[in-house]
Amino acid sequence: MCPKSRTHIFEKIANDADLPEAMRTSAKARLEAEKEAIKVIKANAGLEGKLAPSTGNGEFKFRIYSMGNWMPDKTVKYEGKDEPYPGEPHPPPGILVQDSAGFVVRDEDGNVMQDVAREKCVTGLRATYDLYKQLGRKSLDDNGGEIVASIHLPSIDIGAYWWVDQMFFGDGGVTGRGELMPGVAPSDDLTTWLCAYDLDTIGHELTHGVISKTADLTQKEIQADTLNESIADCFGMLVKMWAMKLKVEDSDWDISPGWWAESTVKAKGWTKNYCRTFRKAADHEGDPESKKMSEWKVPINDDPHTNCGIPNHAFYTAACEFGGYAWEHVGRYWYAALTDAEFKRPEKQNFKGFAELTCRHAGAISGPDAEAIVRKAWATVEVL
Structure with missing residues (x-):
């Protein structure tokens, strides 16, 4: 799905002098992100399923969404809290950027948009699928089900996790020791993006999906x-x-x-x-x-x-x-x-x-x- 436009909401927050400066700054940043996202949506309108398959083996099915800076409206007032999506069953998936049918996100000039996170995500999903196939399992649900993931979860204190029925990847994170990373900005090549897109991290989180379909352990x-x-x-x-x-x-x-x-x-x-x-x-x-x-x-x-x-x-x-x-x-x-x-x-x-x-x-x-x-x-x- 594609998120609905919230431009008017962000504009009101950004221009409301009675609100805290941090909230107005955050709204301005989200407003700019939304404008860029709308360009991507328009550039890719109607392309889904119309491109020749570029990944997959005829059985491996996946969809990858990019959340970018898209967040539910109410998260603006929860800025800085531990839980990025209070009260939500789980976050929205974001904007479709690639699937196993051959769709891949393009810019306004028709060029495939480069995104190391998306590429690493595809590699990790495929590797996990293939490992389980070698063990005799047909995808996570053992029924050939599609694997869904959302990348660029917009929260600095999120790494990677499985929630309900899909994978989420954040561009920041806490270390395995529990400390927040000290003010590190993500780099284009992911060298400062922690471990969210590592093969073993992806395999770990997707295995939670397998466990939920088998022993449960809840x-x-x-x-x-x-x-x-x-x-x-x-x-x-x-x-x-x-x-x-x-x-x-x-x-x-x-x-x-x-x-x-x-x-x-x-x-x-x-x-x-x-x-x-x-x-x-x-x-x-x-x-x-x-x-x-x-x-x-x-x-x-x-x-x-x-x-x-x-x-x-x-x-x-x-x-x-x-x-x-x-x-x-x-x-x-x-x-x-x-x-x-x-x-x-x-x-x-x-x-x-x-x-x-x-x-x-x-x-x-x-x-x-x-x-x-x-x-x-x-x-x-x-x-x-």
Whole structure:
């Protein structure tokens, strides 16, 4: 869909001397953005579906929207709040900029508009689709469903996330440590755009879509929530390894190294820029993640990321023992466990329940030696 014009609203706010200066400045910026967006809409009117397919494999279906500076009217008065869309079920998708039928956004002269974010988005969606196809799944819903994403979410404190039924990408973000990036403007080549468009980030977030169609994991038990994040981490890593054709021994095993503000890195005394690692804490100076049950930390505000390093490390340990391409062994076992009907039962949605399922499927798929390797990996992190 295309957003409706709100020019008159922004004009009223921008010219109302009784309103705070920050609000008027924000309205003026949105007014300019709207004018530019209208040009794009007019230039692309009627082009949808009329161009020769440029992406896709006949099965892979997607739509990508750009939100630019478009925001719901009422967000102007919520400027600076933590939640960019208060009271909204989820944000509007924005302006269509590319789809798998061949449409791609063009300027007034008919030239394809270059956008590194859009290009990286297509690459990530396709890589995730292909990884799951290799595991036997037909898109996120296992029914060949279209994958929808909105890029350029206009909020400085948003990275990337899955909400309800689609993917959202922000041009700013908070680090994996929880600190806001200190005043960094996005660059054209995304080198200062954090990790929102990284392959493993996209794979992670789209996996939440897969989880919502399989085990769900929406109960309020902390281990279920933690498994939600861990499974997304594991498949995010697999997407990166699949797309880059990396063997276990060649992967960095870091989730979204991306770009972190140097000032933040130095202030924390970190030696490497990364979000979460599958490896042992000793491999990363300052890594606060738990890697076994005896290191379990009480999550602040029930943050499910706090202890996802425990099942992540089991995944890593098993993968290293097998070697080669991880999607050929642990990827298959974890996917089989995720999609097992038994994992939908709340009493099974905990570390031990999931661990037992991965062991069972490793044995069923590859035999007793594989089952023993996976069981040993879970024992290493003190789950089994």
